[in-house]
Amino acid sequence: MTTVEFNTLVNTHSTSLKLHALKFTNDVEDANDLVQDTLVKAIRFYENFKEGTNLKGWLFVIMRNTFINNYRKIAKTRTVITQTDEISSGNLMYSATGNDAVGKFVVGDIHKALAQLPEVYYTPFIRYFEGYKYHEIAEDLQIPLGTVKTRIFVARDMLKKYLKTYAQNMQG
Secondary structure (H helix, E strand, C coil), X not given: CCHHHHHHHHHCCHHHHHHHHHHHHCCHHHHHHHHHHHHHHHHHCHHHCCCCCCHHHHHHHHHHHHHHHHHHHHHHHHHHCCCCCCCCHXXXXXXXXXXXXXXXXXXXXXXXXXXXXXXXXXXXXXXXXXXXXXXXXHHHHCCCHHHHXXXXXXXXXXXXXXXXXXXXXXXX
């Protein structure tokens, strides 16, 4: 099956995917985003689809996994937010009235740190950050699962070293 044929076949399921996405999200815009993410991942990993198997089922599994990964990311983000009325000096970094200029410097430093990562560590780390599972990364990059885990660990360690100034500021 060619890429064009596969894309056409995947697009025929977009309506049923959208209805299924609405069950997950209960919001039209979020459902559209989930369908779009699902279709992008399906097209990106189309070589993993085995012709003759259930395409619709495969797409629904991608959607479910994408929704779960996004939900986990949101849940992690929410745990960082302080729920107290009084914000102590240690929590001022998380204040909603933060300085946009400082935020731009932080984001710039993160991008610089990521740019310093060697490609063999950068690619698996970014894919993991995007929500892909270890085995999906391993299949896509055609490397062993253990190698993926090691490269992500090393990338995290390198980023911690590059961004240690921020870690020190957060500790006190």
